[in-house]
Amino acid sequence: MQSIHKPLRSNSYSVPCELCSIGSLCIPLLLNDKLGTVLDRKKSYLKDEILVSKNTEFTRFYIIHSGAVKTYITTADNNEQINGFYLPGDIVGLDCISTKKYNNNIKALTDTSVCELKYEELMSLIEINKNVRDLVFKLLSNDIYNYQKLVLCYSQYKADERLAIFIHSLYLRYEQRGHSSLNIKLAMSRADIANYLGLTIETVSRSLSKFQEKNILSARGKYIVIKNLNALIDLGN
Numbered sequence: 001m002q003s004i005h006k007p008l009r010s011n012s013y014s015v016p017c018e019l020c021s022i023g024s025l026c027i028p029l030l031l032n033d034k035l036g037t038v039l040d041r042k043k044s045y046l047k048d049e050i051l052v053s054k055n056t057e058f059t060r061f062y063i064i065h066s067g068a069v070k071t072y073i074t075t076a077d078n079n080e081q082i083n084g085f086y087l088p089g090d091i092v093g094l095d096c097i098s099t100k101k102y103n104n105n106i107k108a109l110t111d112t113s114v115c116e117l118k119y120e121e122l123m124s125l126i127e128i129n130k131n132v133r134d135l136v137f138k139l140l141s142n143d144i145y146n147y148q149k150l151v152l153c154y155s156q157y158k159a160d161e162r163l164a165i166f167i168h169s170l171y172l173r174y175e176q177r178g179h180s181s182l183n184i185k186l187a188m189s190r191a192d193i194a195n196y197l198g199l200t201i202e203t204v205s206r207s208l209s210k211f212q213e214k215n216i217l218s219a220r221g222k223y224i225v226i227k228n229l230n231a232l233i234d235l236g237n
Contacts, residue, residue, distance in 0.1 A: 041116045051092075051106040051114070058096040060118045064088050067112025068187035071104035082196040083150075085109070085188055087170075089177045091117075094136075094143055109187045154198050157236070162197045163207045164235035167217070171226060182226040189222075211235075 042065060045051055051062060054073060062069070064086050071084040071092065083104065086092050096102055097119075125132045153162050170184055186193070194204045208219045216231045217224055226232055 043114055043116060045108040045112045045114070047108055047110050049108045051108065052102050054102055054105045056102045058093065058099070058101050058119060060116050061091050061093040061122065062106065063091045063115040063117060065113040065115050068109040069106050069112055070109055070188065070192060071106050073104055080195060082192055085196065087173055087177070087187070091139060094140055109192070159199050159203045160207045160210060161236050162199065163204060164232050166193065166197060167224060167226070168232050168236055171229070182229065184224045184226070186222040186224065
């Protein structure tokens with residue numbers, strides 16, 4: 001029997017401009033009504049390349065076109081503490097508006113393409129375009145909400161629940177970008193997932209094994225196939 005869910009193809013790690021987080025309000029396009037202006041803003045980064053380092057002067061946002069990035073700080077013992085993963089369509093840098101500097105290191109998880117947007121350009125549009133202003137408030141609100149969920153995840157949920165919530169959140173984020181497949185290719189390593197969720201790699205592996213035994217999903221390398229979406233959701237409730 002043919003599956004009704006399309007597989008996640010390699011080009012599913014990109015997003016067309018109309019499906020990114022700013023949607024039809026392509027701010028670079030609003031600044032200059034030419035597609036070439038948008039294309040000129042795109043830059044490519046190799047896997048593990050640093051886009052910008054913590055405490056650098058904040059000058060621009062990064063809108064992920066393809067690939068993925070993580071944001072992290074370096075702790076006193078020279079380890080990473082990851083606090084965010086950004087996928088195609090996400091905008092990175094909203095947390096820098098108040099501090100005027102990048103609060104995190106931003107590193108490419110895979111070969112990644114971004115669309116750069118200067119801070120001054122966005123501020124000028126906010127002053128004259130209500131739709132852009134509303135969009136920025138919405139994105140800021142989403143960032144606050146996601147941070148609250150992460151804090152709750154650390155303080156209230158067990159390991160299996162944290163991982164279930166994380167996998168379901170990835171599914172929802174790709175679904176919002178037009179990728180309805182239950183097949184997910186993880187851009188991040190299991191070590192990065194463990195770091196982000198406050199777990200050990202061994203705990204993440206054990207939880208994945210439990211999910212497979214219960215036929216909730218299958219996991220092989222960076223590929224996850226959700227077999228029972230409702231059961232996955234129930235685990236995180």
